[in-house]
Amino acid sequence: MDVRELAADARRGRPRAVARLLSLVENAVAAPERAATLREVMAELATGARKPYTARVIGLTGAPGVGKSTTTGMLIRAFRARGSRVGVLAVDPSSPFTGGALLGDRVRMQDHATDPDVFIRSMASRGHLGGLAWATPQALRVLDAAGCDVILIETVGVGQAEVDVARLADTTLVLLAPGMGDGIQAAKAGILEIADVFVVNKADRDGLQATVRDLRNMVALATAPWRPPIVPTVAAKGEGAEELLDALDKHAAHLEESGEFRRRRLARARDEIEAIALAQIRSRLADPHVDRLDGLAERLLAGAVDPYSAADDLIAALG
Template structure:
């Protein structure tokens, strides 16, 4: 029997095992999940969430590890949510990111969790919002969310982070990729990693040009900075942290931080409600009413939209 109250108390004390068990409840959609989220709610809303996205091979894991080191030097407690591809056998995360962050494995002020996408598109696990709440309530001051690395479909990170960092690297065609819809629009901070390679300056120039061609900005609007790094050597990482802190200050000054978090909460509520409705519809798969509606559609006595309206009306009145 899981004692949720004890788990929450231990997580608040920063015990890694309790935090890990709570996130497992989230991933498994355990029956105790509602109780856990209710108990954690009063302690959330303090963490600053940074999302890191970009094409595979740009150095997301290395950059994340370097950012952890930089924030630890500032005395911050850091949480890392590394979303990995799912194992085709167990459905679990492949743990590649965790392997590359072993430098922080023994630091009690750093919590690293790999999560499987489990087939969820958009670069994040479906359980990520609730997992972020767990890390927030556990006292993490900064949470770094590293996406799975599937390219331009990762725009979902913009909805889950206070600040979205887009990583690019020279020689990977990223300059051209940045011109396409999605990635360019979500970036609050752009990082050209592996800047010791040929073409880094050209990538930064091209990116700056593309940003200049973007939407017209009013005076006082945030213009995403471009920072060059060599994350493997820790070069330029402090400048990335500086850019992140400037963006956070801008968000707070303009009321955008609270607005982003309200939008995030609204999307989370909507997702939970839709999942509940899907579950209830799934329970009707063998229901006579649904079968009757299907028969009426097949025989032409009812159109699919009308049938769906009747089905929804039945779900919402029960």
Template sequence: MSLSQALLNQDRLALSRLLTHVENNSEEGRKALDELYPHTGKAHLIGITGAPGTGKSTLVNQLALQYSKEGKRVAILAVDPSSPFTGGAVLGDRVRMRDLAGDPNVFIRSMASRGSLGGLAQATASMVQVFDAAGFDLILIETVGAGQAEVDIARLAHTTLVVEAPGLGDDIQAIKAGILEIADILVVNKADRPGVENSERALRGMLDMAHPTQRVFHHHGQRMVVPAQTPKADDPLWIPVIKRTVAKDGVGITDLVEAIEDHITFLREGGEWAARERTQLQTTFETLLRDNLFARFLDELSPEIYEETLSNIMLRKQSPWSAAEALLDRRRA
């Protein structure tokens, strides 16, 4: 029996082996992805991102426990930062997810980012496809926690959770452009800490600016508040919600799960689910196309020409832009 068929029969050992092949981009892994692709497209992908220290791993642990109690199969893909020297990953997320050990409904896989920017390794999308084909209901994707650049998750997940925590810096840091805009649900974790009200107020203020629910103006010195015009019925709009949690104690997890379910309902009823599916697949397709074209280009380019061009760039005889254009023109000819 092939690894692909064994995975479709929910063989956990086959799943582990296939994930390794896919992460290493082996020929067997690529073949398996082709065989498994018709069986994908059913899982709900939930991305969990945010700055380091906000408690993402503990939150993922609690979410997985909650969904497992409901009888759902949950896969966790935790992307860990790689060592710049060895290329290995710390895999610290597994230390924080001891509660899930031995749970037949939960499968945890850590992987190294391997220098990939944006908090997601290049193989993440492919590994998600394997989990999807394996029949998992939900796939929780926890990213490195690189900060504002970590927006790649929004191109992969159906629902994106951005986790903040009070006491990690000034309120402006939490609302800088880049990471807040990708949130479907904002989670203020460690809500038992001082300053949680200020953190939530700052987040809500930014949401009101992006999705105003009321207009404030002054009339004869009096502050007046008027509700903003609501969206039309045929123009659905999801306004991100804010949920408080204390993940280490399991506080607020039920409310967070309900918010996630509300978002799923919105996606499916409003037609947004198909749009996000298209974005996911288009991103994967274009990334593969770009990587393969670049690899083929280098294969067809002689090492001597490459080194000569690089030397010209180093000696400032040629700019990187004109050098790249010249190599492309040479290939067209």
């Protein structure tokens, strides 16, 4: 299929074209320098009538077992009820050991398998430095061009991936479950930085009050103008969906009023450009025809050069 046609079909929201573009992005992760087709497609998409970065991007993160996929499912239904077109990216940083959890997620999300206005995709970084940082914004771009009104990005709460997702999202939900008091303590340092809304899922379990209290105490310390609300849900039963949508809408309004919306999107655009530039540079540094790196590595191993001088040499060779 020709690139222009593929891009046009994706823009019309045709699921097969969208799926194909997402595969292009994912396959290019391992070798961005060979992603010539992807590059053409992206240029096509950028010239479309729809302005990029139109979709509202919502990140969901949390420890395994808190019910991220179920909550994602609940949000899909809630946004579909409003008539929104919804995209879902399940980002799995635990690649290359992927498979388990995400297959499960897919099964649970099969309610929406036949809905042409729901696009669901899981992505794994295939061992490439900064792989997800490179691919996720581009996958977002595809779903955005496909006319999604809302894009949900789900990732397990493991450090860097979590922070990366928060940088991509307009609004980040941090999910917890009752009885995770210790987790909250441990997480204190970083969790406030990324959470826009706290969701305490499985709220019908013992320990809800204690978890909510711990969160309240933490939120009370926040100095930012936005104080993250705490929303109890039982996603498996759809309980709390309205309250959660309400919290999301309030945060969206806050982002607009404060100018933070534009700031976040500019930061996202910067990150996107930078990740692509770094991948290009990296591929030039590692180009097998440029054997300067090999020679420098030999000298480093022999103790004939220090690593910083070697890096200077390598950069100089970029020309």
